[in-house]
Amino acid sequence: MKSCYLELHPVKTKIVNLRGWSATKYPRKYDFLGFTIRALMQTIKGRGMLLPGTFVSIQSRASILGKFRELAIHKWRKPIQEVARRLNPVVRGLLNYYHRLRGESMREVWNQLNHRLLKWVKWEKGLYKMAAVRWLKRQYKSSPGLFANWKLVQP
Structure with a gap:
């Protein structure tokens, strides 16, 4: 980020778990601009996959x-x-x-x-x-x- 001359806000920046594993270490969702982004089970080509989903917060x-x-x-x-x-x-x-x-x-x-x-x-x-x-x-x-x-x- 420093190479792009951008600075991250220390309070607003965090790691979020959207893959579904190790739920206790990182939060599994986050709110952004009125929406909640969290993992969602979706079926793609017959396989269940955890993908990021967007919902109203x-x-x-x-x-x-x-x-x-x-x-x-x-x-x-x-x-x-x-x-x-x-x-x-x-x-x-x-x-x-x-x-x-x-x-x-x-x-x-x-x-x-x-x-x-x-x-x-x-x-x-x-x-x-x-x-x-x-x-x-x-x-x-x-x-x-x-x-x-x-x-x-x-x-």
């Missing part, structure tokens, strides 16, 4: 869910189109950043967003849970692109 998911909680979507007294207009830029940004590599680790986030939309329906329309689910599913069938996350997880 637990801290990132927690902060996203906290942001949804802070928005208090269920208290918005607006039509569903207005709710979608306000939420879609946030959802599209999350999709563009976190869904580039591996999207299944974000399923919990999209399900939680759908749960918060269901809570909005219950408050706004004065419906019980199953009636609110049916109402939200009708909205999905009439306009499936209303919310950006509905492309991945249906209500």
Whole structure:
């Protein structure tokens, strides 16, 4: 690194075990820019191999869910189109950043967003849970692109 005139930060630089052996000596994962890189068993040409896999970090998911909680979507007294207009830029940004590599680790986030939309329906329309689910599913069938996350997880 010195030949490239680069200096490593002593606290941020560490050795990480991504091969799966000697797990007690080195950590088996690390977080970087909102992602966790860790070993993942994959089958290549019929052989199981441990390869580095990229997932959304637990801290990132927690902060996203906290942001949804802070928005208090269920208290918005607006039509569903207005709710979608306000939420879609946030959802599209999350999709563009976190869904580039591996999207299944974000399923919990999209399900939680759908749960918060269901809570909005219950408050706004004065419906019980199953009636609110049916109402939200009708909205999905009439306009499936209303919310950006509905492309991945249906209500």
